[in-house]
Amino acid sequence: MDVLEVPARALRDRQGGTVDRPLAGGGSFPLTWIRSGPRQDVPVLFVPGGPGMATVLPYERLRATAAAHGVGTVMVEHRGVGLSRKDSRGRDLPVEEVTVEAAADDLAAVLDHLGTERVVVHGSSYGTYLAQAFGVRHPHRVAAMVLDSPLLSVVDDLVAVRAHRRTLLWDADTALAAAVRSVDAPPDEVAAVVPTVYEFAGPEALLRLLQGRREGRLGAVWRQLVRLGDGELDGRGVRHVTEPDLVAGIGFGQLGYGLPPDGGPLDPQVAFARVAAQRPAYRGEPYDLPALVPGFSWPTAVVSGDLDLRTPRPVAARLAGLLPDGVLLDLPGLGHSAMDTHQRAAVLVAAATRAGAAHRLPALGGRIAALPRRGASRWLGTAVRAAVAVGG
Secondary structure (H helix, E strand, C coil): CCCCHHHHHHHHHHHEEEEEEECCCCCEEEEEEEEECCCCCCCEEEECCCCCECCCCCCHHHHHHHHHCCCCEEEECCCCCHHHCECCCCCECCHHHCCHHHHHHHHHHHHHHHCCCCEEEEEECHHHHHHHHHHHHCHHHEEEEEEECCCCCHHHHHHHHHHHHHHHHCCCCCHHHHHHHHCCCCHHHHHHHHHHHHHHHCHHHHHHHHHHHHCCCCHHHHHHHHHCCHHHHCCCCECCCECCCCCHHHHHHHCCCCCCCCCCCCCCCHHHHCCHHHCCCCCCCCCCHHHHHHHCCCCEEEEEECCCCCCCHHHHHHHHHHCCCEEEEEECCCCCCHHHHCHHHHHHHHHHHHCCCHHHHHHHHHHHHCCCCCCCCHHHHHHHHHHHHHCC
16 A cells, blocks of 8 residues: 555545546446535635646645635545546556546536535646636536636647747847756756746746856756656656546647647657657547637636746736636746645635635735745745755
């Protein structure tokens, strides 16, 4: 048994349970759900990113923070991940059973089990795509939405990501862009390290890292940053934390993670190129969201950190403009996913949206971003800044 399975099951048994879900190929599997905080008619359904992020263990602090602020929450362990990984006979779910459509219906099944008619759906990163799919398939269950670091369209988003990265960090007439252009490293390493450091540690730390590497220092820091994504790319992950293997049909087959690089600098697809041949081929995304979200009738807060290079501001702004009742919330100094890097902000935005005050959020972006930060991945920025400052 995995070392994390015991605490995960204990937490599930104390705060949640399972719902039996059918499999298209026959049989069923126990889908894990967990909730905390006050029991409310309209709780917040938090949907993490990935695909492949677990919910039970990684987001215990998020649920505790929400409960401390009087927000009731529901979370669902994504099919193919963690405590929802195996079927009723103890076998891993087939990759073909793990789809966006099925995962969206899983959310509705949990709400049915709990007797909850409507929720505020708060998705982050991939979770925003799943949240929107839930809105398409089950619109009567949605009271409001928060879409944090959103995805919108596979091909259009990729074009926007490439353009944003290159405009900011390659074509610009700045010292930082000049340092990125002159770094002596393989393109795949540059495409991996530069966005990571920019997002988590900020542009000043990135410039110092590039200058130090050019001067023959900080090589160990650079190599450690290169290795950061290897576990995700090779499919291993960390059990009950992030498990990318069984969700590959979503990431690669439906959301185009394996689309080929275009040969330009800072391409996010370079990181996936070496594993794409061993993953499901892209067969097209499940929904034309740009055509569907204008039909969403509920208020939606679209959250975007200005340092986000994975789902950057142009994508968030486009989505907010398509929504009939959408607002764009800028969180200065943040990168990707407030749910992971600034959980107090995520909870506050969810609470305000639940209270019908989403339209007031854009004027409060600076104050929300300035709140003390919680979230496990925020420590990466602290570690990188410290390593750059001390030289190793």
